Structure formats: structure tokens, C-alpha cells
Amino acid sequence: MRATTIHAPGDIRLEERPAPTITAPHQAVVKVLAGCICGSDLWPYRGENPIDAGATIGHECVGVIEEVGADVRSFRPGDFVIVPFVHCDNTCPHCAAGMTSACRHQGFTSSGQAEYSLVHQADGSLVKTDGMPDDSLIPSLLTLSDVMATGWHAAVAAGVTEGSTAVVVGDGAVGLCGVLAAVELGAERVVAMSRHEPRQKIAEQFGATHIVAERGEEGEQAVLDLTDGVGADAVLECVGNDPAIQTAFKVARPGSTVGFVGVPHGIELPVRRMFGKNIGLAGGMAPVRTYLPDLLDRVLSGRIDPGLVFDLTLPLDEVADGYRAMDERRAIKVLLRP
Amino acid sequence: MRATTIHAPGDIRLEERPAPTITAPHQAVVKVLAGCICGSDLWPYRGENPIDAGATIGHECVGVIEEVGADVRSFRPGDFVIVPFVHCDNTCPHCAAGMTSACRHQGFTSSGQAEYSLVHQADGSLVKTDGMPDDSLIPSLLTLSDVMATGWHAAVAAGVTEGSTAVVVGDGAVGLCGVLAAVELGAERVVAMSRHEPRQKIAEQFGATHIVAERGEEGEQAVLDLTDGVGADAVLECVGNDPAIQTAFKVARPGSTVGFVGVPHGIELPVRRMFGKNIGLAGGMAPVRTYLPDLLDRVLSGRIDPGLVFDLTLPLDEVADGYRAMDERRAIKVLLRP
Numbered sequence: 001m002r003a004t005t006i007h008a009p010g011d012i013r014l015e016e017r018p019a020p021t022i023t024a025p026h027q028a029v030v031k032v033l034a035g036c037i038c039g040s041d042l043w044p045y046r047g048e049n050p051i052d053a054g055a056t057i058g059h060e061c062v063g064v065i066e067e068v069g070a071d072v073r074s075f076r077p078g079d080f081v082i083v084p085f086v087h088c089d090n091t092c093p094h095c096a097a098g099m100t101s102a103c104r105h106q107g108f109t110s111s112g113q114a115e116y117s118l119v120h121q122a123d124g125s126l127v128k129t130d131g132m133p134d135d136s137l138i139p140s141l142l143t144l145s146d147v148m149a150t151g152w153h154a155a156v157a158a159g160v161t162e163g164s165t166a167v168v169v170g171d172g173a174v175g176l177c178g179v180l181a182a183v184e185l186g187a188e189r190v191v192a193m194s195r196h197e198p199r200q201k202i203a204e205q206f207g208a209t210h211i212v213a214e215r216g217e218e219g220e221q222a223v224l225d226l227t228d229g230v231g232a233d234a235v236l237e238c239v240g241n242d243p244a245i246q247t248a249f250k251v252a253r254p255g256s257t258v259g260f261v262g263v264p265h266g267i268e269l270p271v272r273r274m275f276g277k278n279i280g281l282a283g284g285m286a287p288v289r290t291y292l293p294d295l296l297d298r299v300l301s302g303r304i305d306p307g308l309v310f311d312l313t314l315p316l317d318e319v320a321d322g323y324r325a326m327d328e329r330r331a332i333k334v335l336l337r338p
Numbered sequence: 339m340r341a342t343t344i345h346a347p348g349d350i351r352l353e354e355r356p357a358p359t360i361t362a363p364h365q366a367v368v369k370v371l372a373g374c375i376c377g378s379d380l381w382p383y384r385g386e387n388p389i390d391a392g393a394t395i396g397h398e399c400v401g402v403i404e405e406v407g408a409d410v411r412s413f414r415p416g417d418f419v420i421v422p423f424v425h426c427d428n429t430c431p432h433c434a435a436g437m438t439s440a441c442r443h444q445g446f447t448s449s450g451q452a453e454y455s456l457v458h459q460a461d462g463s464l465v466k467t468d469g470m471p472d473d474s475l476i477p478s479l480l481t482l483s484d485v486m487a488t489g490w491h492a493a494v495a496a497g498v499t500e501g502s503t504a505v506v507v508g509d510g511a512v513g514l515c516g517v518l519a520a521v522e523l524g525a526e527r528v529v530a531m532s533r534h535e536p537r538q539k540i541a542e543q544f545g546a547t548h549i550v551a552e553r554g555e556e557g558e559q560a561v562l563d564l565t566d567g568v569g570a571d572a573v574l575e576c577v578g579n580d581p582a583i584q585t586a587f588k589v590a591r592p593g594s595t596v597g598f599v600g601v602p603h604g605i606e607l608p609v610r611r612m613f614g615k616n617i618g619l620a621g622g623m624a625p626v627r628t629y630l631p632d633l634l635d636r637v638l639s640g641r642i643d644p645g646l647v648f649d650l651t652l653p654l655d656e657v658a659d660g661y662r663a664m665d666e667r668r669a670i671k672v673l674l675r676p
Contacts (some may be wrong), residue, residue, distance in 0.1 A: 093568045094592050102592030102615055157618070230431045254432050254440030257620065260613070268605045275598070277440055280495070280620030282595065284613040 002338065004317035004319045006057045013215040013322040020111065020118035025071035028122035028183030030083055034142045035321050036310065037327030038336045039172045040263050048265060058113025059085040060145040060337075061075060062138065065126075070251055072122045079308040080133060081126040081309065082296070083119055084288035085109050100124075100287040112145075112213040114317055115146045115338045122176040127292045129300070132163040139307025142298045143177065147333065148262045148295060150289040151177025154194055155185050156291075157283035158234035158259030162186035167223055168208075169248045170238035171199040173333040176263060178236040179304055183207030184298065187234070189338060191226060193219055193247070198331060201309055216243065223251040232256065237283075242267045252279045259283040341452035342657045344395045347385030352656040355394060358449065358456035360632045363409035366460035368421055371553030372480045373399040373450040374648065375660050378456045378601050382663055386603060396451025397423040400476065400481040403464075410460045410474040418465040418471060420634065421457055421529055422626035423447050423523075427654075438462075440624040443514065450483075451657055453676045465630045467638070477645025478637045481515065485671065486633060486644040487626040488599045489515025489576065489648045493523050494595030494629075495621035496559045496572035500524035505561055508576035509537040511647040511671040512599060514544060516574040518644055521545030523638065526570070529564060531557055531585070537670060540646055554581065561589040570594065575621075575633045648673040673674045 020029050031128040043049040044057070065079045075081065075120050086101030088095050095103050107120030117298075119125055133141060149176050160166050166182035171194030182190045183206060191210040192203035199224045200211045224231060231253030237244055238260025242274050248258045249270050257280040269281065297303045312331035314322045315338075322334035341355040358367050364635050373396050381387040382395070403417045413419065426433050426441030440646045445458030457463055471479060477487075489512050504520040506513050509532030519546060520528045529548040530541035538549045550560045562569060562595050569591030575582055578600025587608050595618040608618065636642045650669035652660050653676075660672035 093566070097591070097593055099591075099593035099616055127555030158615075228431070253435070253437075255435055255437035255625075257618070264609050264613055267608060267609060270601050271605060271607060274619070275602050275622040277496075278437055278620075278622035278625070280595070280618060281612070282616075282620070284616035287593075287616070 001115035003111050004058050005054055006044055006051055007053050008051060008180045009097050012045065012323045014317055014319055017114070019116045019301050020245040022067055022069045025069040026123065027069045027132040028072055028119045028126065029203040030061065030076060030081060030117050031066045032061045032063040032112065032115055032117055032338050034138050034338070035061040035114070035336045036142055037113065037336070039144060039174060039325055041221060042327055043265065044329060053151065056111040058111060058112060059109040060142065060147070061109060061117050061119070062142045066116060071206060074123050075128060076125055079127045079128045082141055082292060083109055083117060084125050084149070084292065085130060086285060087120045087125040087287060088289050089121045090289060092108055097122065098287060098290045100289040101285040102118060112317065112335055123307060125289055127296060128225060133271065137299065139310045139325060143306040144169045144292055144299065146288060147173045148177045148307065150174050150290045151287035152181040152291050152295060154178045154236035154259040154261040154283060155181035158236050158257070160185040160234045161256045163188045164233035165191070165227055166234045166236060167191040167193065167232040167251050168236045168238060169244045171196060171203065171261065172269070175236070175238035176202050176309050176332070177306050178238050179203045180206040180304055182234070182236065184304060191223055191232065196329070198311065200282040202332070205308060211308050215259055216247070217276070220247055220250040227253070227314055234259065238262055239262050246270065249273055249279055254278050257282050260287060278337050309333045312336065339453035340448050340654060341394045342396050343392055344382055344389055345391050345607065346389060347383060350383065350661045352655055352657055354450070360405055360407045363407040364461065365458055366406045366413060366457045367404040368399065368401040368419060368443050368455050368457060369404045370399045370401040370450065370453055370455055370676050372476050373452070373674045373676070374480055375451065375664055375674070376484060379666055381601070381603065383665060391628035394449040394452060396449060397447040398480065398485070399447060399455050400480045400483060401449040401455070404454060404459060412461050413466060416602040419466045420479055420630060421447055421455060422463050422571060422630060424623060424626060425458045426627050428627060433462065434462040436625060436628045438627040439623040447510045451654065453675055463627055465634060475637065477648045478643055479646040480673065481647060482630055482633050482637065484626060485511045485534045485647065486515045487629045488512050488624040490519040490629050490633060492516045492574035492576055492597040492599040492621060493519035495595065496574050497595045498525050498572045502571035503529070504506045504572045504574060505528040505529045505531065505570040505589050505669055506574045506576060507531050507582045508600065509534060509541065513574070513576035514540050514647050515644050516576050517541045518544040518642055521573065522642060529561055529570065533669070536649065541671070543646060547594055548554045554585070558585055558588040559618055565591070572597065575673070576600055578602050578605070584608060587611055587617055592616050595620050597639045599624060622646060647671045651675065
């Protein structure tokens with residue numbers, strides 16, 4: 001099959017690789033209809049994460065079941081499925097508590113930017129639609145594989161409630177989905193911290209009530225001014241680097257929680273501020289499967305359209321261009337069609 | 339008046355100081371009936387915090403109103419009051435949200451180990467009893483000034499719920515009060531990590547169902563074994579140093595929260611574990627006033643007896659001996675009678 005591989009920073013290739021095969025009875029092989037590039041794929045692309053040269057890359061996809069292992073009960077070839085980037089059995093104690101991303105049989109999608117992908121715990125992980133969805137829904141369904149569920153997790157972890165003021169730090173696709181999640185969870189005011197006009201527009205389409213374009217101290221002051229100096233009731237940290245973390249804790253009101261979902265890179269938590277102001281930190285790798293049924297309902301009913309985060313669609317053959325476009329911030333998020 | 343002062347590490351004195359006087363209309367002066375030594379007083383005593391040589395020390399007390407400022411409406415001389423260590427107006431936005439320790443008019447008790455103490459926001463901060471309480475209640479009432487409310491905050495921040503398994507890291511007076519709080523909040527299993535027999539006994543009196551005497555990896559494994567490898571639903575970190583923090587995050591189940599109330603000293607938060615396992619951190623300086631009415635009810639009704647944490651009572655004149663006893667762990671917590 002054709003699969004995206006990474007060889008070194010900046011070196012993304014589409015190469016021939018053996019298609020995955022079933023090696024355990026609870027697995028399934030999915031023929032990928034759409035995959036995409038994640039902000040977290042840019043860490044190795046930029047040389048900020050170690051690289052296993054020649055390994056496949058890509059952890060988000062939707063597609064059609066190609067083959068299932070002997071123990072798979074709920075799916076059969078031809079089913080359209082959303083593949084959470086983190087696989088789970090959905091029965092272990094962690095899954096039962098809703099923390100499916102910490103499943104005892106945790107697995108990961110490893111060839112989402114390819115023609116086929118292997119799912120380790122098919123019954124526990126996958127969610128299917130009734131029949132083939134309309135092609136126009138593919139982008140939004142694809143976001144449920146990671147980015148929309150991750151933005152949702154940020155909002156849940158931050159404790160967004162009805163009538164609250166939420167601030168979203170980061171205007172990548174996750175941050176934009178965080179805006180949408182905060183709106184859906186009832187926030188009355190949603191402040192998107194974004195200095196890029198195309199992203200500001202999507203944030204507004206998703207329901208952001210305020211845009212703060214300034215960064216650093218200026219941006220923090222702007223948020224404090226918006227909240228009479230009190231700070232936000234909930235802060236979604238959707239980047240993962242230190243400036244974003246510091247801003248998140250600066251704009252969070254005492255007693256609130258920063259929900260973080262950006263894989264942390266070189267961050268130093270302001271522990272004395274956290275203690276003195278009682279500002280908590282919650283979140284982490286999103287339990288995608290936990291949120292999937294609810295999010296799928298919202299997409300299928302037309303209530304949310306998170307697929308708007310895709311502003312560039314490329315054939316899989318042009319995946320390297322897709323990485324460049326995201327790296328250079330010419331694209332928010334790139335959808336790939338095998 | 340006689341007041342406890344600190345001059346250098348290990349140098350605690352009882353000296354003559356001017357009694358506090360009203361300098362603003364919302365203040366009150368309290369004649370101290372009982373004060374005590376806090377674990378956090380040991381930080382400067384041990385030279386681990388900067389010292390303002392000759393300054394008074396002590397932030398916990400109960401007593402009788404001596405004098406009130408012109409704007410004080412709810413209290414008058416003779417009222418028996420509990421003095422939260424952190425003062426608040428109880429009306430600002432942070433107070434209204436329950437985060438009274440972040441009040442915009444925040445103040446602190448600064449001569450709790452003395453004959454008199456000044457309260458900056460008397461109406462917002464103090465809570466009185468109907469008439470003079472029985473002398474036998476003084477120790478428990480005194481704990482509401484800080485230690486019991488702080489243990490309570492750890493349990494609330496950690497999200498202890500009915501039927502849960504809670505682990506308390508730290509067997510100082512705060513940790514012991516944390517055990518009591520977790521029991522009161524409905525935890526079915528409360529694991530006290532303690533290797534000191536007298537403290538283990540109080541933990542059991544407070545309702546601990548399990549004692550883990552081991553420390554470090556052994557102690558962590560013991561907790562994991564108790565929970566079938568899952569980890570605790572809620573962890574109360576009641577020390578504030580790095581080993582305690584690391585243990586807290588090791589024994590917390592994915593998706594749970596570590597409630598921390600020990601003033602952090604040299605801790606490094608395990609951010610990658612927090613992210614990968616979705617283990618949150620919440621807590622900080624306890625909003626004592628917020629919890630006071632409820633805790634006072636529990637004490638007055640005889641439901642809880644947190645005063646058991648005082649295992650040594652000394653006249654104020656012997657305060658220096660009290661510090662030594664706590665520093666050498668001969669006493670859990672020392673009550674001082676002026």
C-alpha cells in the first residue's frame with residue numbers, strides 16, 4: 001500500500017509498505033477513506049521529537065472495514081467507521097471510568113496517512129455509522145478521530161459550564177475545536193486568542209464571542225480587562241508549549257482549571273501561582289472513544305460542523321506538500337484522500 | 339503583649355510586642371484563647387524559608403473579640419470567634435465564587451501565637467459561636483482556623499466522592515485532617531500513608547481503613563496492590579515536597595485528581611505522566627472561610643473531633659519547646675494557651 005513515512009526532520013515521503021494484516025483476533029483492518037495531518041505530527045517534522053527513520057506516520061482516519069479478526073463481534077467488512085487515534089477495549093477499569101485513553105489494552109493508529117490502517121481493539125475502539133455517510137460529512141467525521149475530541153476534552157477538563165467565560169489559548173485546529181466545544185458546553189463568552197485572520201474567522205464561525213489578537217502580557221491583560229480583572233472561569237490550553245501554559249495560568253481566575261491537551265514540550269508549570277491562586281490543571285491525551293457517540297450525534301444532526309478546520313484537501317500523493325503547508329502555517333489542517 | 343517571634347532558624351522567642359490596634363474600620367482585635375504551631379511554621383524554623391528577623395509568627399487562633407472597627411457590623415466585644423488564617427471580605431468576585439483565600443482584600447493572621455491578633459476583614463472573615471463554647475471544644479474549634487479546613491480542601495480538590503478510594507500522602511496534622519475529610523465526604527476506603535505509630539492511630543480514629551507504612555516505590559506498590567493495580571480515585575497530597583508529589587501521582591488512577599495543600603517546596607511536577615495518564619492537580623491555599631460554617635456544624639454536633647491532632651498542649655511561655663517538639667516529630671501538633 002501507499003503509506004506516509006518520515007525519515008528525518010522535514011523528510012516526509014509516500015512509500016510502498018506492506019498493508020497491515022490481522023495478527024490478533026480483536027484487530028481490524030480499515031481501508032482509509034480520509035486521513036489528515038495533526039499538529040502533533042509537526043513535532044517530529046520539525047525535529048523536536050525523536051524520529052524512527054522510515055516509520056509510518058499519521059494517527060487520524062475514517063474508513064471502511066476491510067477485514068476483522070475472529071473475535072470482533074460488532075463490525076464487519078463494509079462498515080464505515082471512525083477510528084480513534086488511541087485504541088481501547090472499552091471494558092477495563094480505566095475505560096469503565098471513562099478514561100479510555102489509558103486503557104489497559106491501549107493501542108494507537110500508526111498509518112492514518114496511508115491506504116490501510118490497523119485497529120488493535122476493534123470492538124472497543126471503533127464507532128460506525130448507519131450506512132455510508134454523505135461525502136460532505138467526511139471532514140467532520142474525520143475530526144472525531146482526534147482533533148474535535150481533543151478540543152472537547154480540553155473544554156471538559158477545564159470544567160466549562162453553562163454561562164461561563166472560557167478562554168482558548170491556541171488557534172490551531174485543536175484550539176478551534178476547543179472553541180466549538182466550549183460553545184456547545186454552554187459557555188456564554190468564549191474568547192479565542194488568535195492573531196491569524198483566517199483562524200479568527202473560523203473561531204467566530206464556531207461561536208467565539210471575543211477575539212484577542214495580542215500575545216504574551218498584552219494578550220493576558222486583554223483577557224483580564226474582558227473579565228473585570230477576575231480572569232476566566234475555564235481556560236483551554238491547546239498548544240503545549242511554555243508561553244501558552246504561562247498565558248493560560250495568567251488568565252485563569254482563582255479556583256478555576258486549565259484544561260491542557262497540547263502534548264507538553266518544554267513547559268514549566270507555575271506551581272507557586274497554581275498553589276497561591278488555586279488554579280488547577282487537568283487534561284491530557286483525550287479519551288476519544290468516550291466522547292465519540294455524543295460527538296457523532298452532534299455531527300450527524302448538523303449541530304456542529306468541526307470539519308471547517310480543514311482548509312486544504314490534498315490527494316495522499318501530495319502529503320509532503322501538506323506537511324509543508326501546515327509547517328508554514330499556510331494551512332490550518334490538511335485532509336488527505338488516499 | 340507577649341508574642342512569639344522568630345529571629346533566625348531555630349530561634350523562636352516569646353517577647354513583648356505592642357498589642358495590635360485598629361487602624362482601619364473593618365478590622366477587629368481578637369484576644370487569643372488558643373493558638374497553635376503549623377507544619378508550615380517549620381519551614382522558616384528549619385531555615386528553608388526566608389526569615390524577617392524579629393517578626394511575629396503564628397497564623398492559627400481562636401479567641402474573643404476585644405475591639406472592633408467602626409464598620410464592623412456582625413461582631414462585638416466578647417464574641418467567641420474562629421479566625422481563618424487568611425482573611426477575606428467574603429463579597430468580592432473571588433469570594434462569591436467560594437475562593438475566599440484569593441480575596442481582593444486578602445489579609446493574614448500574623449500573631450496567632452500571641453495574646454492578641456488583628457483581623458483585617460472582620461465581618462467577612464470571622465465566624466462566631468452562640469456564646470462561649472465548652473473548653474473541651476477549643477482544640478477542635480482551633481483546627482478550623484487552618485489545619486482541618488486545609489485537610490478538607492485537599493479532599494474537595496481531589497474530588498473525593500461517595501464510595502471512592504482515597505489515599506492521603508502525609509501524616510502530619512493536615513494529612514490526618516485529610517483522612518477525616520475524606521471519610522466525611524463519603525470515601526469507602528481511605529488509605530493513610532504513615533509510618534509513625536501514634537499518627538497511624540489517629541488516622542484510624544479518624545476512619546482510615548488502610549495504613550501503608552512503606553514509603554517510595556514500596557509504598558506506591560502497596561497502594562496499587564490495594565486497588566487491583568488501578569490506583570486511587572482521589573489522592574490528597576498533604577506535605578508539599580517532591581517525594582510526596584511523586585508518590586501522589588504514582589498512586590493516582592488515570593483520570594483522577596491530586597489535591598495538594600502542602601505549600602510546595604522544591605517540587606517538580608511530573609507533567610508528562612500527568613498528561614499521559616490524565617491525572618490532574620488542584621488545590622492550594624485553603625479557602626478556610628468558605629468551609630467554616632459547615633465544619634463548625636460538624637464540630638458542634640460532635641460529628642467530627644479534629645482536635646485529636648493536638649497531642650501536646652503548652653502554655654504560650656513554652657512556645658520554643660513546642661517548636662522543638664514538632665521539629666523533632668515528638669509532637670504532631672502543639673496547642674498554645676496564652
